[in-house]
Amino acid sequence: MSKVRVLVGTRKGAFVLTSDAKRERWEVSGPHFAGWEIYHVKGSPADPNRLYASQCSGWFGQIIQRSNDGGNTWEAPGGETTPAPGSMPAGASNKFVYDTSPETGKPITTHQWYDGTQHPWEFKRVWHLEPSLTDPDTVYAGVEDAALFRSTDGGQTWQELAGLRGHGSGPRWQPGAGGMCLHTILLDPSDPGRIFIAISAAGAFRSDDTGKTWRPINRGLKSEYIPDPTAEVGHCVHRIAMHRSRPGVLFMQKHWDVLRSDNAGDLWQEVSGNLPTDFGFVIDVHAHEPETIYVVPIKSDSEHFPPDGKLRVYRSRTGGNEWEALTKGLPQRDCYVNVLRDAMAVDSLDSCGVYFGTTGGQVYASTDAGDSWTPIVRDLPGVLSVEVQTLP
Amino acid sequence: MIRVILPAHLRTLARVDGEVKLDVEGQATQRSVLDALEACYPMLRGTIRDQVTQQRRPFLRFFACEEDLSHELPDAPLPDAVASGAEPLLIIGAIAGG
Numbered sequence: 117m118s119k120v121r122v123l124v125g126t127r128k129g130a131f132v133l134t135s136d137a138k139r140e141r142w143e144v145s146g147p148h149f150a151g152w153e154i155y156h157v158k159g160s161p162a163d164p165n166r167l168y169a170s171q172c173s174g175w176f177g178q179i180i181q182r183s184n185d186g187g188n189t190w191e192a193p194g195g196e197t198t199p200a201p202g203s204m205p206a207g208a209s210n211k212f213v214y215d216t217s218p219e220t221g222k223p224i225t226t227h228q229w230y231d232g233t234q235h236p237w238e239f240k241r242v243w244h245l246e247p248s249l250t251d252p253d254t255v256y257a258g259v260e261d262a263a264l265f266r267s268t269d270g271g272q273t274w275q276e277l278a279g280l281r282g283h284g285s286g287p288r289w290q291p292g293a294g295g296m297c298l299h300t301i302l303l304d305p306s307d308p309g310r311i312f313i314a315i316s317a318a319g320a321f322r323s324d325d326t327g328k329t330w331r332p333i334n335r336g337l338k339s340e341y342i343p344d345p346t347a348e349v350g351h352c353v354h355r356i357a358m359h360r361s362r363p364g365v366l367f368m369q370k371h372w373d374v375l376r377s378d379n380a381g382d383l384w385q386e387v388s389g390n391l392p393t394d395f396g397f398v399i400d401v402h403a404h405e406p407e408t409i410y411v412v413p414i415k416s417d418s419e420h421f422p423p424d425g426k427l428r429v430y431r432s433r434t435g436g437n438e439w440e441a442l443t444k445g446l447p448q449r450d451c452y453v454n455v456l457r458d459a460m461a462v463d464s465l466d467s468c469g470v471y472f473g474t475t476g477g478q479v480y481a482s483t484d485a486g487d488s489w490t491p492i493v494r495d496l497p498g499v500l501s502v503e504v505q506t507l508p
Numbered sequence: 509m510i511r512v513i514l515p516a517h518l519r520t521l522a523r524v525d526g527e528v529k530l531d532v533e534g535q536a537t538q539r540s541v542l543d544a545l546e547a548c549y550p551m552l553r554g555t556i557r558d559q560v561t562q563q564r565r566p567f568l569r570f571f572a573c574e575e576d577l578s579h580e581l582p583d584a585p586l587p588d589a590v591a592s593g594a595e596p597l598l599i600i601g602a603i604a605g606g
Binding site for chain 2: 208
């Protein structure tokens, strides 16, 4: 019988929630890395027992953790106390060094700061880890200050894909309120060379050559705070999602506005439709219905909680524009939590499961594609990320 | 033998209990002690001082013999009591956050 494993990153540790395919009874494992912020935990599609976790702290900085047994045990790759002879450099798994070498393009040393001045690029943390679709030892990391790194040795060492910062607009990127983070990495299952990423607040970018060169894909986005309606960069993209069967169709939750693109990001059109507010962070796609998408509307950019104190997931079965509120099992009064950008995921069981975590520490699950919801856990630390693995 | 007391989170990361005892070649300084510590426990690299600049992370402090040594130069000799192992070098996280 299939199993489901939900990987939850929180402000004070990681949790692994497991259930059989009925998804009625859950075992909760954790906290792993208690007391540390866990921005993201994700499993390898090529080896589901290989997990990667981003562990960080304001005191001690960034740590990368790796599990080879589905989250039962963890190690800092290359951090063993007695490195094997000839092994990769020990203790380098948390070494993220921006590439400023002339060989990989002109050194980029500054980006736009909040006050409009230029500011040096400074590594702060890893927001998102995206394992390769085919190789368990290859994993991408989206970091703050925004850049994309890749490891091909299981997270032991990291190299920047410097063409992203080097395509020319880097000095015009600026941080959003949460920092200048590269938070979304989508790998195209039909084209190994194609990668989509998104940065807050620079926008979305696409590579068609495995990350060597990049182009901004922000045409059609409109942001009130940007005077130029055709601005190439500067948009605060919160999240992008795709269905693996149609990787050319992208869905976006922007700071304000929900959008879709039917041409791999070349042009976007707004599909906010009848949403009560089109501000929000998460967006995801049903596992079997490529035109069924989910968002959690949040009141505004200054009030990060659901409108009217009602926690509602909105589902569109038409790829946007027409939305229905999903409320069964969700609090419909006095609810003032947020759902952060990496905190929604779906399983791939026949009846698609949808999961999301809140800043109030709840992880909600729906086993009927959103029609009804049940909390798996209610009292975790604030949830930063939710990922789901469907296991044989 | 140099004795080092790590903050709880770093003891967990390094999988050690209690004090760490290190053999340090040459003069005992912040740099030589941290070099020896990171050689024995590579997972601590980057957690006490920056991987690139080697500067102390801002929310950490170094204490010994009831003195704050955080602003001493990295190559300044540590107190004799630390060098002899009579007193430990304490690495302490700032009280901050929630």
